[in-house]
Amino acid sequence: MLTNRQLFLLHLGQTSTAPLMLEIERAEGVFMYGPRGKKYLDLISGVSVSNTGHRHPKVVEAVKEQADAYLHLMVYGEMIQSPQVKYAEKLCGLLPATLDNCFFVNSGSEAVEGALKLAKRFTGRSKLISFKNSYHGSTHGALSIQGNELYKNAFRPLLPDTLQLDFNNETSIGAIDRKTACVITEPIQAEAGVIFPVKGFLPKIRQRCTETGALLVFDEVQTGFGRTGFMFAISRFGVVPDILVLAKALGGGMPLGAFISSKKIMSSLITNPQLGHITTFGGHPVCCAAGLASLNVIIDENLIASCEEKSNLFRKELNHPLISDIRGEGLLLAVVLPEPEFVRYAVAHAPDYGLLLDYFLFCPDAFRIAPPLTISPQEILAACNQLKILLDVTMKNARKK
Numbered sequence: 001m002l003t004n005r006q007l008f009l010l011h012l013g014q015t016s017t018a019p020l021m022l023e024i025e026r027a028e029g030v031f032m033y034g035p036r037g038k039k040y041l042d043l044i045s046g047v048s049v050s051n052t053g054h055r056h057p058k059v060v061e062a063v064k065e066q067a068d069a070y071l072h073l074m075v076y077g078e079m080i081q082s083p084q085v086k087y088a089e090k091l092c093g094l095l096p097a098t099l100d101n102c103f104f105v106n107s108g109s110e111a112v113e114g115a116l117k118l119a120k121r122f123t124g125r126s127k128l129i130s131f132k133n134s135y136h137g138s139t140h141g142a143l144s145i146q147g148n149e150l151y152k153n154a155f156r157p158l159l160p161d162t163l164q165l166d167f168n169n170e171t172s173i174g175a176i177d178r179k180t181a182c183v184i185t186e187p188i189q190a191e192a193g194v195i196f197p198v199k200g201f202l203p204k205i206r207q208r209c210t211e212t213g214a215l216l217v218f219d220e221v222q223t224g225f226g227r228t229g230f231m232f233a234i235s236r237f238g239v240v241p242d243i244l245v246l247a248k249a250l251g252g253g254m255p256l257g258a259f260i261s262s263k264k265i266m267s268s269l270i271t272n273p274q275l276g277h278i279t280t281f282g283g284h285p286v287c288c289a290a291g292l293a294s295l296n297v298i299i300d301e302n303l304i305a306s307c308e309e310k311s312n313l314f315r316k317e318l319n320h321p322l323i324s325d326i327r328g329e330g331l332l333l334a335v336v337l338p339e340p341e342f343v344r345y346a347v348a349h350a351p352d353y354g355l356l357l358d359y360f361l362f363c364p365d366a367f368r369i370a371p372p373l374t375i376s377p378q379e380i381l382a383a384c385n386q387l388k389i390l391l392d393v394t395m396k397n398a399r400k401k
């Protein structure tokens with residue numbers, strides 16, 4: 001009989017030549033558990049998904065309750081499903097007044113696709129502007145606006161009429177013109193290695209979009225739901241987009257995406273043609289119930305208030321000669337090492353030290369720390385102790401390979 005490991009390689013489509021290949025039987029809080037008592041402290045949260053930890057009791061309860069009521073009923077947009085309605089109301093209540101209309105989909109990429117189509121439809125324009133080193137997803141539209149040529153080149157031709165500007169270069173903003181349907185940006189570039197906008201950059205983009213009639217789209221798929229110490233980066237930077245894209249932590253561990261705009265803008269998807277943007281499973285009731293429960297946990301447990309303190313504890317404890325810098329805010333941190341080979345070694349060997357780490361897509365000299373926001377100070381201390389042991393070993397061994 002083949003092992004799960006063998007079957008994984010045989011029957012599941014692979015995404016790289018070096019998958020982590022950890023077998024997990026159970027997950028709870030900040031821990032994942034493998035066979036034979038193996039335990040891993042999750043410093044990644046499934047890439048900024050499990051902000052309230054794994055299987056938070058309130059989230060599990062909401063999932064069970066909704067599963068007992070109904071699962072899929074009908075394609076999105078037809079039935080009045082109370083988990084969708086309640087979640088949309090809650091989200092819109094937390095956002096600026098102009099973001100009052102929520103279109104649920106299944107993933108981040110799909111939410112980006114929806115946002116791009118909405119911007120084209122509303123403005124009647126086709127030019128899509130984004131930024132170098134941005135990541136917005138792997139589907140064709142999202143890939144077309146991605147700011148990394150390596151990932152795009154193998155899949156051309158992609159969408160025409162796209163342009164990638166230099167992030168944090170104010171002069172590049174002049175390229176936003178009256179042919180531009182939208183400018184899409186992550187307020188903080190995550191996969192680029194947690195790159196913050198320089199002061200004034202996002203307001204300048206906002207101003208130029210307003211002048212030219214281009215819509216501003218914020219992709220908060222990774223920065224949303226308290227990850228950087230604010231519920232959304234909108235409040236961090238005081239800039240309100242025309243469309244907000246959410247996913248990852250939106251579903252509380254279940255697959256869910258959304259693009260949120262004003263009722264006026266969103267209404268342009270209703271006609272000419274009708275049913276021009278539809279989804280079968282978008283806003284699945286179990287996912288919406290889980291997402292709402294998770295959002296309530298973030299609020300009720302004051303997870304955002306403690307985020308900065310936890311971030312500072314990581315920074316204080318992670319004093320190691322191999323670390324040249326720690327970028328980021330809240331619990332989205334990029335730990336910079338002198339060379340990519342150190343990062344490769346540390347991430348690959350982290351499980352041997354009971355830790356789960358991850359790379360960034362476009363930043364080879366840093367690894368990511370993005371644990372559940374529920375992580376306790378004691379768990380942070382334990383994680384940092386293990387990390388320092390791992391980095392000692394990394395320093396000795398990485399170059400020998």
Ligand code: PMP
Pocket residue numbers: 047107108109110112135136137138186190191219220221222247248
């Ligand atoms: N936007 C950003 C900023 C992301 O980080 C990601 C996923 N890493 C996506 C979009 C795409 O989301 P998904 O993988 O759910 O399609």
